[in-house]
């Protein structure tokens with residue numbers, strides 16, 4: 001498949017060309033090789049999962065995509081251009097939003113205010129322009145509110161919009177975090193173990209929301225997940241990592257039948 005070509009998923013969705021490409025990525029922490037020469041791409045409109053057992057290097061990979069780590073070797077291409085080393089907020093401004101495994105919300109603030117913080121990367125009117133040019137700041141505020149309200153409706157959290165996040169159960173906090181990331185209107189949404197710590201019902205809800213977000217907004221989604229089962233149903237293509245190496249890459253069916261992947265999950269000795 002060429003970079004500019006897409007494909008049609010079994011459920012009939014059109015996937016586009018390459019949006020993000022990781023090329024020969026290696027990441028070392030002193031003597032530890034967390035990621036060892038891994039390449040893969042994420043295509044426009046795709047739900048792409050990175051899975052692997054504990055310590056496989058998934059979080060490290062997500063942190064490279066989000067700009068938190070700079071690879072020791074290799075390159076990241078985004079929208080066809082090589083991305084220079086950047087700070088996470090610069091990467092966010094380029095349209096990359098993320099959620100965190102250990103929910104990173106402001107517990108004392110309401111759901112609405114938390115979701116509003118997702119708009120920060122879109123706020124351009126500084127204090128001076130707010131003082132001198134009312135119109136621009138006001139238009140911006142209106143637009144931000146509009147996006148936020150749409151996301152809140154979409155994720156069905158209207159009834160808790162004034163509730164402080166600290167009072168919510170775990171599954172709902174995760175949904176608020178998803179709402180905040182979505183409020184940034186990202187080109188690519190990174191989800192860090194979105195189902196971790198959830199019960200079966202919460203996992204089903206989260207799966208449905210991930211699918212709906214992709215379907216409704218056409219958002220490209222890359223997620224990492226420890227548990228192989230939960231992502232297989234919702235992902236278009238899956239990268240499998242083990243001990244820092246890529247051991248599989250393909251559709252859920254291809255990956256499920258890959259002997260190296262089966263061995264890694266069963267803990268066969270290396």
Ligand SMILES: Nc1ncnc2c1ncn2[C@@H]1O[C@H](COP(=O)(O)OP(=O)(O)OP(=O)(O)O)[C@@H](O)[C@H]1O
Pocket residue numbers: 029032033034052053054055056057058059060061226
């Ligand atoms: N900041 C760090 N300093 C040193 N070693 C690290 C650091 N972060 C990760 N590692 C090591 O790199 C390897 C990959 O870790 P990483 O957290 O990326 O794996 P993971 O697949 O996300 O694991 P988990 O499912 O347990 O979260 C591990 O051996 C880990 O100990």
